[in-house]
Amino acid sequence: MAKKRIADIADTHGLNAKELAKQLQEAGFSVPSPNSTIDEKLALSVVKANQPTNGASHPQRIGDLPPEQRRQRPADGRQGGGQQRQGGGGGGQRQGGGPGGARGGRPQGQGPGGRPQGQGPGARPQGAGAGPRPAGASGGGAGAGGSRSARPTRDDQRTGERAPAQAGGRRRVVIDSQAARRGPGGGGPGGGPGGGPQGPPRRPPRGRGRRRRGTYDDTIAPLDVQAQSATDKVKVNSGSTVKDVAEYLGVPIPEIIKKLMTLGEMATLTQTLADEAIQVIADEFDKEIEIVHAADDVDIEPTYDDAAEDLVERPPVVTIMGHVDHGKTSLLDAVRETEVTAGEAGGITQHIGAYQVHHNGKAITFLDTPGHQAFTAMRARGAKVTDIVVLVVAADDGVKPQTEEAIDHARAADVPIVVAVNKIDKEGADPTRVRTELTQRDLQPAEWGGEIEYVDVSAKTKQNLEDLLETIQVVADLEELKANPNVEASGHVIESKLDPGRGPVVTLLIDRGTLKIGDAVVAGADWGKVRALVDYKGDRVKEAHPGDPVEVLGFDGVPEAGEFFHVVESDKRARVLAAERANRLKTESIARRSGRKVSLEDVFTRAKSGTSKELNLVVKADVAGSLEAIEDEIAKLPQTEVFAQVIHRGVGGINESDIMLAAASDAVVLGFNVRPVGDAAAIADREGVEIRTYSVIYRAIEELRAAMEGMLEPEEVEESLGRAEVRQTFRASRIGVIAGSYVTEGMIRRGAKCRLVRDGTVVYDGEIESLRRFQEDVREVQTGFECGIVLRNFQDVKEGDVLEAYETKRVERELT
Numbered sequence: 158m159a160k161k162r163i164a165d166i167a168d169t170h171g172l173n174a175k176e177l178a179k180q181l182q183e184a185g186f187s188v189p190s191p192n193s194t195i196d197e198k199l200a201l202s203v204v205k206a207n208q209p210t211n212g213a214s215h216p217q218r219i220g221d222l223p224p225e226q227r228r229q230r231p232a233d234g235r236q237g238g239g240q241q242r243q244g245g246g247g248g249g250q251r252q253g254g255g256p257g258g259a260r261g262g263r264p265q266g267q268g269p270g271g272r273p274q275g276q277g278p279g280a281r282p283q284g285a286g287a288g289p290r291p292a293g294a295s296g297g298g299a300g301a302g303g304s305r306s307a308r309p310t311r312d313d314q315r316t317g318e319r320a321p322a323q324a325g326g327r328r329r330v331v332i333d334s335q336a337a338r339r340g341p342g343g344g345g346p347g348g349g350p351g352g353g354p355q356g357p358p359r360r361p362p363r364g365r366g367r368r369r370r371g372t373y374d375d376t377i378a379p380l381d382v383q384a385q386s387a388t389d390k391v392k393v394n395s396g397s398t399v400k401d402v403a404e405y406l407g408v409p410i411p412e413i414i415k416k417l418m419t420l421g422e423m424a425t426l427t428q429t430l431a432d433e434a435i436q437v438i439a440d441e442f443d444k445e446i447e448i449v450h451a452a453d454d455v456d457i458e459p460t461y462d463d464a465a466e467d468l469v470e471r472p473p474v475v476t477i478m479g480h481v482d483h484g485k486t487s488l489l490d491a492v493r494e495t496e497v498t499a500g501e502a503g504g505i506t507q508h509i510g511a512y513q514v515h516h517n518g519k520a521i522t523f524l525d526t527p528g529h530q531a532f533t534a535m536r537a538r539g540a541k542v543t544d545i546v547v548l549v550v551a552a553d554d555g556v557k558p559q560t561e562e563a564i565d566h567a568r569a570a571d572v573p574i575v576v577a578v579n580k581i582d583k584e585g586a587d588p589t590r591v592r593t594e595l596t597q598r599d600l601q602p603a604e605w606g607g608e609i610e611y612v613d614v615s616a617k618t619k620q621n622l623e624d625l626l627e628t629i630q631v632v633a634d635l636e637e638l639k640a641n642p643n644v645e646a647s648g649h650v651i652e653s654k655l656d657p658g659r660g661p662v663v664t665l666l667i668d669r670g671t672l673k674i675g676d677a678v679v680a681g682a683d684w685g686k687v688r689a690l691v692d693y694k695g696d697r698v699k700e701a702h703p704g705d706p707v708e709v710l711g712f713d714g715v716p717e718a719g720e721f722f723h724v725v726e727s728d729k730r731a732r733v734l735a736a737e738r739a740n741r742l743k744t745e746s747i748a749r750r751s752g753r754k755v756s757l758e759d760v761f762t763r764a765k766s767g768t769s770k771e772l773n774l775v776v777k778a779d780v781a782g783s784l785e786a787i788e789d790e791i792a793k794l795p796q797t798e799v800f801a802q803v804i805h806r807g808v809g810g811i812n813e814s815d816i817m818l819a820a821a822s823d824a825v826v827l828g829f830n831v832r833p834v835g836d837a838a839a840i841a842d843r844e845g846v847e848i849r850t851y852s853v854i855y856r857a858i859e860e861l862r863a864a865m866e867g868m869l870e871p872e873e874v875e876e877s878l879g880r881a882e883v884r885q886t887f888r889a890s891r892i893g894v895i896a897g898s899y900v901t902e903g904m905i906r907r908g909a910k911c912r913l914v915r916d917g918t919v920v921y922d923g924e925i926e927s928l929r930r931f932q933e934d935v936r937e938v939q940t941g942f943e944c945g946i947v948l949r950n951f952q953d954v955k956e957g958d959v960l961e962a963y964e965t966k967r968v969e970r971e972l973t
């Protein structure tokens with residue numbers, strides 16, 4: 158089931174390529190153009206579903222399955238396009254030209270055409286409550302004036318599957334309608350060598366006795382057992398060991414080890430393999446596999462499908478972003494106070510990570526952590542929590558670097574933007590200038606004929622705050638945000654902390670359903686039984702509804718922000734699900750360390766295999782001039798096999814937010830004379846983001862070109878030796894400046910290559926000329942020791958500089 162370009166599929170089947178792309182967009186696939194790729198069968202199933210013939214009997218729907226089986230539909234589209242993230246009809250979508258339309262130029266949709274047959278309202282028996290429906294059903298499917306955007310709405314995101322190429326990089330998982338019925342040991346024999354279609358290994362029920370009693374009672378579909386038809390790919394869990402892979406593929410273990418050796422990898426039986434390595438091995442044995450990640454498991458983000466008549470309006474969720482000091486926090490506070498003056502809530506005293514204000518009798522939920530870092534960190538975890546971004550720009554300061562970052566982050570997430578021009582009370586405030594500057598960044602004000610709503614405000618004098626709320630509601634109305642309140646709750650964690658008195662305190666944002674005291678909840682690797690619910694006013698409540706933030710007591714731990722939560726039928730099941738997820742996350746994180754989400758090395762291979770034709774880049778440089786030069790050069794590259802696009806550019810060191818954006822958008826980070834700052838390197842490692850740093854542009858462009866043409870050879874690889882921090886400098890008449898340094902990482906070696914990094918920017922790249930400890934020349938100095946370093950031909954060393962010692966090595970092609 159290789160992916161193909163939409164244009165090629167259209168060609169083969171005598172369809173109009175643009176039309177096909179449009180239909181797929183309407184069905185919720187992230188396919189920006191006819192050059193985007195998609196599985197051919199899936200594309201055809203959507204076309205088929207859109208054909209105006211009636212009576213197409215649709216296969217088993219997820220909602221007809223017991224909850225534990227509500228996994229995503231088969232990758233081969235057996236469940237029809239209907240289970241795709243899709244809308245159709247007028248529901249849950251925004252009008253293309255509406256205010257806040259940061260995504261101008263989005264194709265107008267086709268109303269009802271976007272929904273496959275047999276999935277429309279009324280096509281299923283009512284009363285099932287949680288039964289799956291296409292998200293678009295939210296609009297009743299009438300399609301009246303229903304423009305369908307390429308971006309699925311929040312409801313779509315909730316209710317439908319993530320399209321294959323969607324940012325966030327989640328992959329499809331096949332529904333296993335059999336798994337639950339099979340029970341714990343059911344998959345066993347199939348997993349062994351020659352196990353045929355039952356690909357995934359099921360270890361013999363290794364002693365129920367060893368398991369906690371009763372954990373199997375719920376006949377939980379084990380995460381790693383999924384039924385497959387003879388033609389399906391074998392599902393292999395990410396983070397599998399050599400032994401697991403042998404079982405999955407039905408190949409003797411020694412064969413696998415031998416193969417790995419011929420590929421230059423010495424591996425032991427229990428060694429965890431990176432996804433790429435598993436893929437290579439499978440290819441070598443001619444096996445078709447699909448690597449399944451814990452995050453793919455739809456027990457974690459299931460497909461929901463609510464009947465139109467079950468959906469009710471829910472409050473929009475707003476995040477405030479903008480440059481430092483432009484007034485994000487002040488605006489959040491000022492907005493919060495409008496509630497007090499309105500006398501609606503009697504004051505918001507509690508900080509729980511989000512609060513609500515009311516306007517025109519309707520609630521708006523504000524996330525209390527401003528800034529794009531938190532926003533993108535959540536998105537990297539697969540959570541799309543925010544419906545609208547309020548971009549704060551100070552009228553006396555205009556567009557600044559973090560304003561631009563915020564715009565790129567909001568755009569990458571495809572969330573509409575409302576601009577709040579703040580500080581209009583100040584002397585020198587020039588709201589028109591802000592509009593002009595933002596127009597240059599494609600945020601044309603509605604009053605100038607564009608699509609973006611601007612509101613001039615003052616957080617200090619509280620001027621125009623009601624206007625801002627009004628505008629947010631107008632934009633929200635276009636989004637048609639709806640949810641079914643009459644089911645078990647699900648949503649996302651927005652904050653969690655360990656309170657010395659109360660234990661884990663977790664703030665959840667309800668996306669769907671109603672959360673009640675006594676509910677059993679699972680959020681990632683944590684679970685709980687809801688003991689108490691506290692709202693943003695600090696009041697105890699009995700339940701929380703869609704769009705509501707609520708503090709929950711009763712969790713066993715502190716799940717991460719962005720984690721998906723859902724209510725399950727029993728504590729026991731919550732506990733088991735959490736434990737399974739914890740296990741898989743552990744193995745995956747081990748595997749991730751040896752593999753990358755996207756790397757230049759495998760970009761061409763991915764393009765060839767149809768996995769991804771787009772290469773997203775985050776580019777950081779020391780000066781603005783370099784950025785322009787790089788972008789010009791990238792634009793000149795032949796975009797035949799791979800399309801490279803810069804999703805964010807900026808001057809300065811590579812920071813945490815760059816990494817999170819790259820993680821959320823499957824991008825590679827390119828740095829020119831800049832380095833990761835703060836925790837960026839560690840986070841990149843954790844998130845599997847590749848950072849490539851260069852000192853000359855042509856070298857980067859050469860590598861990009863080579864990667865895009867499949868010619869990249871990782872010939873010269875840099876290996877870090879260690880880092881030292883300059884604590885003091887001395888001047889010696891004959892030697893020059895000596896950097897009195899402390900080795901913080903690895904070791905420093907005389908004669909090694911060395912860079913000097915100041916505030917994230919490389920200011921010198923040369924060699925360590927001499928290395929001393931207590932007047933003695935030494936060859937090496939290890940972590941934790943002080944030393945004197947003299948750099949070759951460089952005197953401008955300052956306190957606080959960081960020295961990076963490194964070596965370059967020629968290495969053989971890696972196992973990718």
Ligand SMILES: Nc1nc2c(ncn2[C@@H]2O[C@H](COP(=O)(O)OP(=O)(O)OP(=O)(O)O)[C@@H](O)[C@H]2O)c(=O)[nH]1
Pocket residue numbers: 479480481482483484485486487488527579580581582583614615616617618
């Ligand atoms: N005159 C005036 N000052 C404002 C206004 N809004 C914020 N300020 C001031 O601007 C400064 C920065 O405001 P903050 O709300 O802390 O800005 P921020 O964007 O949250 O800043 P960071 O959290 O550091 O990113 C503070 O001194 C505020 O008092 C406004 O509307 N008018």
